[in-house]
Amino acid sequence: MDERTQREIERRRTFAIISHPDAGKTTLTEKLLLYGGAIQSAGSVKGKQSDKHAVSDWMELEKQRGISVTSSVMQFSYSGYCINILDTPGHQDFSEDTYRTLMAADSAVMVIDAAKGIEPQTRKLFHVCAKRGIPIFTFINKLDREARDPFDLLDELEREFGIGTYPMNWPISCGVIFKGVFDRRARCIHTFDNFHGGRNRLSTIECDITDTAKLDELIGENLRAELVEQIELLDGASFDFDMDAIAHGKLSPVFFGSALNNFGVEDFLESFLQMTTAPLSRKTDTGETVDPFDDGFSAFVFKIQANMNKAHRDRIAFLRICSGKFNRGEEYYHMQGGKPIKLAQPQQMMAEEREGISEAFAGDIIGVFDPGIFSIGDTVCAKSRKVRFSGVPTFAPEHFAMIEQIDAMKRKQFAKGMNQIAQEGAIQIFFEPDAGMERVVVGVIGMLQYDVLKFRMKSEYGVDYLHRDLPYQFIQRIVKSDKDTARLDLASDTKRILDVHGNEYLVFTGRWSVQWALDHNEGLVLEDFDRM
Numbered sequence: 049m050d051e052r053t054q055r056e057i058e059r060r061r062t063f064a065i066i067s068h069p070d071a072g073k074t075t076l077t078e079k080l081l082l083y084g085g086a087i088q089s090a091g092s093v094k095g096k097q098s099d100k101h102a103v104s105d106w107m108e109l110e111k112q113r114g115i116s117v118t119s120s121v122m123q124f125s126y127s128g129y130c131i132n133i134l135d136t137p138g139h140q141d142f143s144e145d146t147y148r149t150l151m152a153a154d155s156a157v158m159v160i161d162a163a164k165g166i167e168p169q170t171r172k173l174f175h176v177c178a179k180r181g182i183p184i185f186t187f188i189n190k191l192d193r194e195a196r197d198p199f200d201l202l203d204e205l206e207r208e209f210g211i212g213t214y215p216m217n218w219p220i221s222c223g224v225i226f227k228g229v230f231d232r233r234a235r236c237i238h239t240f241d242n243f244h245g246g247r248n249r250l251s252t253i254e255c256d257i258t259d260t261a262k263l264d265e266l267i268g269e270n271l272r273a274e275l276v277e278q279i280e281l282l283d284g285a286s287f288d289f290d291m292d293a294i295a296h297g298k299l300s301p302v303f304f305g306s307a308l309n310n311f312g313v314e315d316f317l318e319s320f321l322q323m324t325t326a327p328l329s330r331k332t333d334t335g336e337t338v339d340p341f342d343d344g345f346s347a348f349v350f351k352i353q354a355n356m357n358k359a360h361r362d363r364i365a366f367l368r369i370c371s372g373k374f375n376r377g378e379e380y381y382h383m384q385g386g387k388p389i390k391l392a393q394p395q396q397m398m399a400e401e402r403e404g405i406s407e408a409f410a411g412d413i414i415g416v417f418d419p420g421i422f423s424i425g426d427t428v429c430a431k432s433r434k435v436r437f438s439g440v441p442t443f444a445p446e447h448f449a450m451i452e453q454i455d456a457m458k459r460k461q462f463a464k465g466m467n468q469i470a471q472e473g474a475i476q477i478f479f480e481p482d483a484g485m486e487r488v489v490v491g492v493i494g495m496l497q498y499d500v501l502k503f504r505m506k507s508e509y510g511v512d513y514l515h516r517d518l519p520y521q522f523i524q525r526i527v528k529s530d531k532d533t534a535r536l537d538l539a540s541d542t543k544r545i546l547d548v549h550g551n552e553y554l555v556f557t558g559r560w561s562v563q564w565a566l567d568h569n570e571g572l573v574l575e576d577f578d579r580m
């Protein structure tokens with residue numbers, strides 16, 4: 049590998065920001081982009097406005113905007129690093145894509161609202177990151193508002209997520225009397241200046257907790273006493289700083305701040321960049337490790353985005369580069385297709401636009417034109433070194449619906465549309481035993497996918513269908529059964545379904561019926577749907 053490629057890979061930092069809606073993900077992303085000079089003013093991160101649109105608006109919007117608007121990754125440089133922030137759509141368009149995006153990240157930043165603590169969407173996203181064992185950093189946001197006790201918040205993270213926490217800084221009160229944070233490693237105070245709304249650079253005052261007089265002057269006697277007690281407690285009783293534990297996602301460095309006021313953001317960015325990882329190696333399906341510094345190019349598809357605009361039926365496949373360097377125009381090999389391939393119209397998403405590119409490096413994400421040949425998880429690699437990555441996991445659908453075709457004359461279009469949209473990974477399709485293709489069970493993670501499906505089936509395939517919500521919420525795979533699975537003794541709210549490969553599943557309306565099935569069928573073995 050030439051020196052330049054090596055240097056480029058070393059300086060890549062690719063991470064996802066995860067949070068529950070409204071915790072401040074967009075605001076934090078924006079501030080990071082401002083530091084990187086990638087945008088000129090706040091309010092220009094696109095996800096924000098579109099996130100807030102109602103469903104019908106969103107459809108209209110997608111149609112007008114075409115593919116380009118939903119940026120998938122934002123690249124910028126800061127302090128010698130080349131940073132790729134992966135966008136994890138939240139709000140109504142929360143879907144399997146949100147989870148899959150995490151497969152392309154090397155670390156994650158979890159934004160938490162200090163008044164709320166862990167919320168449902170954070171929990172789900174955290175678990176996906178935790179399964180991969182990637183480093184997870186925590187930004188506890190909105191300290192300028194009334195917040196929960198910081199010890200309480202840390203305790204919740206440790207208890208619920210089973211990780212250690214290491215507060216890098218510590219808040220001095222919150223809300224209207226928020227004074228700033230104590231930096232535990234530099235032993236200094238960054239004061240919060242509400243008046244300037246964070247527009248000025250922070251003032252940093254060197255001042256350890258032993259400098260009583262200085263502290264009294266800065267934050268008053270009461271807050272000083274409280275701070276000293278808290279820091280002593282942390283220094284004595286909390287987890288030790290341990291880079292190895294951070295690298296394996298066992299210990300999460302925690303930062304307190306206020307993204308809106310730009311308070312603590314730059315410090316966070318600098319510490320984060322020092323602690324997070326350069327591109328990680330990846331495993332192939334034979335268990336081999338592909339190092340990012342391996343010479344041969346390799347990448348996998350983690351997301352496919354179809355154009356909602358009828359006039360442009362093209363799709364974009366997003367690839368995470370795992371090793372080497374990508375060169376525009378070079379012929380690569382598509383493992384699943386078993387064919388050489390040239391990746392057409394390669395592009396990278398910048399904050400505000402997409403740009404054609406001629407090269408990219410391990411750690412980067414590129415979008416390429418997909419004439420309909422890619423599936424989620426596919427590998428593209430150098431012809432000289434063929435590898436196949438172990439694939440992108442599928443995640444358990446959380447909603448199920450029966451979709452039934454109305455017009456028998458359109459049977460072919462119905463099947464084609466359903467299969468193609470499932471191949472893109474927007475929905476998962478299942479069949480009832482013995483039923484044909486005219487009736488399918490569609491599983492999704494976000495309900496919005498049903499609207500997308502209806503819209504696309506009509507506009508792209510000219511097909512209308514009947515949609516009936518099903519009450520199921522859990523899905524388990526049948527691993528083993530002593531009886532013929534058609535004869536399983538099941539509760540009335542349990543259904544047996546099959547996927548396109550013929551694997552069998554049971555869907556349930558509640559956890560209790562999972563137990564019911566196990567109790568009434570000796571030898572039945574079920575497993576969770578999620579496979580990572």
Ligand code: G4P
Pocket residue numbers: 067068069070071072073074075076096138189190191192193305306307308309
């Ligand atoms: P999200 O992407 O995680 O959904 O959150 P987003 O950044 O959109 O922030 C949600 C709301 O919280 C926004 O207010 C935003 O201004 C506010 N916010 C973010 N960080 C902070 C902070 O540090 N302190 C305070 N006080 N508020 C913060 P909004 O009223 O919903 O939107 P907007 O009208 O301000 O755009």
